[in-house]
Amino acid sequence: MTSPTGRALPTGPTGRTIVVLDERETPAPDLLRRLGVSCVSARDLPRGGGAPGASATSAAAAPSDGGELPAGTAVVLDALGIAIMTEPPGILLEAAQDPGAAVVSAEPEVWVHATATPPVAPPAGGAFADTATAAWGLLATGVVGAGAGAASTPWDGDGVVVAVLDTGVDAEHPDLAGRIVTARSFVDGEGAHDRNGHGTHVAGTVAGAREPAGGGPRYGVAPGARLLVGKVLGDDGSGTSGGVLEGLNWAVEQGAHVVSMSLGTPVAVGEPHLRYYEAAARAALAAGTVVIAAAGNDGPEPVNSPANCPSVMAVAALDTRLRRADFSCIGLNGDGGEVDIAAPGVAILSAHPLALAPTAVLDGTSMATPHVSGLAALAAQATGSRGRDLWEHLVTTAAPLADSARDVGRGLAVAPPHSS
Structure with a gap:
């Protein structure tokens, strides 16, 4: 897969792990802390070099430059009950294998890409075409x-x-x-x-x-x-x-x-x-x-x-x-x-x-x-x-x-x- 400039794009796992948590009884941050994982809310992360709408970080675990978080730190997506981690601790991965645990799954983060293709001529005999007033x-x-x-x-x-x-x-x-x-x-x-x-x-x-x-x-x-x-x-x-x-x-x-x-x-x-x-x-x-x-x-x-x-x-x-x-x-x-x-x-x-x-x-x-x-x-x-x-x-x-x-x-x- 290549970029519009012809450069090869990354594929496969990124090296991080994404964890789904069962929040029916306990909020995600509390569940993670019980497993010894430090947390930071996604809303507190600086992103995109100060993009419009980005908030300033307020969590001690968050980096000041928007770079990588310390190993073992979880970025918690509060509305979804999900956490993103680098080097998750073994106890968390073990919990993901236990049907009775509050950790539902732990799977690799992967690369994603835009899904557009170079335009080709529409097929002959098409029922529709752009007009002067509407696509x-x-x-x-x-x-x-x-x-x-x-x-x-x-x-x-x-x-x-x-x-x-x-x-x-x-x-x-x-x-x-x-x-x-x-x-x-x-x-x-x-x-x-x-x-x-x-x-x-x-x-x-x-x-x-x-x-x-x-x-x-x-x-x-x-x-x-x-x-x-x-x-x-x-x-x-x-x-x-x-x-x-x-x-x-x-x-x-x-x-x-x-x-x-x-x-x-x-x-x-x-x-x-x-x-x-x-x-x-x-x-x-x-x-x-x-x-x-x-x-x-x-x-x-x-x-x-x-x-x-x-x-x-x-x-x-x-x-x-x-x-x-x-x-x-x-x-x-x-x-x-x-x-x-x-x-x-x-x-x-x-x-x-x-x-x-x-x-x-x-x-x-x-x-x-x-x-x-x-x-x-x-x-x-x-x-x-x-x-x-x-x-x-x-x-x-x-x-x-x-x-x-x-x-x-x-x-x-x-x-x-x-x-x-």
Whole structure:
């Protein structure tokens, strides 16, 4: 796997361990202290070289420069009941093997990457194409009517908060003006500004302006939604599962209704999901937050992690014929490894950092995921649904497609109908 500059990106375990704790009777910090582990809350860590929204550290165990924590120290994600550690003590690892212990699991942190691919020409004979007024994904999902001059859905996501966990955002982009509540980096040494392009593109699809500043077709699904932007992938498009969990923990604490994650790690046939991702997604659902993630771009290979968790909504990519895109991963593994839903993911126009270009066209399940996240914002506004109810609304209202459930799940995610 390589970065946009051609540099090889890291893969596999990072060397840290992520621990899931059973908090039904005792808070996570107390459980860890009983095992002799010193703790620091994730909210007290300096991140990203003073990124917007980052708090000053107040814990004695936290480093003053945002660097590595002392060995054996646990970073506690309070909203998720999870801790991230370097060199966890043997007693903790032993506790993870005891079904009666308060330590549910201890698994390796892994590298994750953005899930976009170089754009290719859309297939011939596609049913949809961009028009002068709307990008084809908005037409296909019913956000904008297909007829000339047809009205858009009356819903715009007003009052709904969507967290985008990605490579950051260009907060100066005019099509995102007034939509970003706050942005915070969870990548050491990097601020929340997007120098990659991936995160700004995703944010634009979720909530770009109804009328783009530079003219051209509308591409934002939910222009009334508010955005929380967590930079969990560096400018090279890579990050760690621990960083993703830190961002998710922050998003839940900030009251996000939807979390959009266009990122992942490939998995093998028969490989189970990581228990810490599933625990985090369950905690998010219980807090009223739906986690939506990209299925992956490895072709007919298993759905990537974390989309392969039962409590994470896995999104496949469709081409302009509304068929599964050739690169989109499929549901080869059970127990959460299925595709849940599908959305446009080929030749997707959206915002881009202004220093690179104001807009760009990209392919990927990364591009399909923010379509579903934006549609979730519309549905949350239209129905008042949150958490598991919002999930059920999205999958039960999906439009059937020609491809099998293995490839596209319940079908095409669509906008809520006009109110009567």
